[in-house]
Amino acid sequence: MDGKQVFDALAREEQPPTAVDVNHAIAAGRAMRRRHRAAVAGITAAGTVAAVVAAWTVGPWPGQRDAVAVAVPAAPSATATPRPTYKGFAELKKKYPPKGKIASVPPLVMWLSDGPRKNGLFLCESGPNGSSCSAFPPLAANEFARRQGRLHGKGVWFGISKDVVHGMTAVTKDGKKFPGNLARSVGAGLGVWAVEYPSGADVRKLVFIGAKGEVLQRIPL
Structure with missing residues (x-):
């Protein structure tokens, strides 16, 4: 096959098909x-x-x-200051304004107020028996707590304590214990406490403990 025949054969192969379906x-x-x-x-x-x-x-x-996202306010959380409704609370609070915060120490609501004497304070309490305030002198150096009063007709003692006190308990003659309620840092470097027990319980002492559970003071009754 000469060159022309080869060229013609290649040309025919490169041509598109003539028949289309x-x-x-x-x-x-x-x-x-x-x-x-x-x-x-x-x-x-x-x-x-x-x-x-x-x-x-x-x-x-x-x-x-x-179309701009804004923060939706969350429901208000419980505040540290309660809103008691005990008889005489509003009048007493106005007469003896809190020196610090008002503390809920069941079954009482308590706060401290400035007293008439230098460095003197009032402990004010409001509860099921009504509301009242009583003055007290500063705690001595070796005192960690002090009983301030008792609710008549009820098994309730209450008082003040230094901020190093972290808990308190009422103890009966036979050794039975009734844990109390304590609020620290209420005002003037002091806390307040209250303990409630059955009226028939023979409570003989109040025990106050520190941060590590050590006994700081025992108050006989």
């Missing part, structure tokens, strides 16, 4: 268009879902203004 081409075109439309529909649907999700995510909801 028209029906096959139309069918193939329709299939391609269907696939294109399905792809476009899928992209559109996905875009719509994304838009809805985005709108829900950044759109206004309760607590927002103009």
Whole structure:
């Protein structure tokens, strides 16, 4: 085969086919268009879902203004200052304003107020028997706590303590114990305490303990 024959053979192989199946081409075109439309529909649907999700995510909801997130105030937590309703509380608080905070020490509400003498204080208590205040001198160096009063007709003792006192207990003659309630740092470097026990209990002493459970003071009754 000479060069011309080789060239003619290669040229014929590179030429596009002269016979075309028209029906096959139309069918193939329709299939391609269907696939294109399905792809476009899928992209559109996905875009719509994304838009809805985005709108829900950044759109206004309760607590927002103009689609800008703002903090929704949480429910107010319990405050350290109670709101007692005992008889005479409001009048006593006005006459003897708290020197520090008002403490809830069940079954009483108690606070400290400035007394008429230098460095003197009042211990004010309000409870089921009414409200009253009584003056007391500063605690001595070797004193950690002091009993200030007792509710008549009830098994309740109450008083003051230094802030190093972390707990107190009433102890009966036979050794039974009744834990009391204590509030530290009420005012003037002092705390207040109250202990309630059954009226028939033979309570003989009050025991005050420190941060590590050590006994700081025993007050006989």
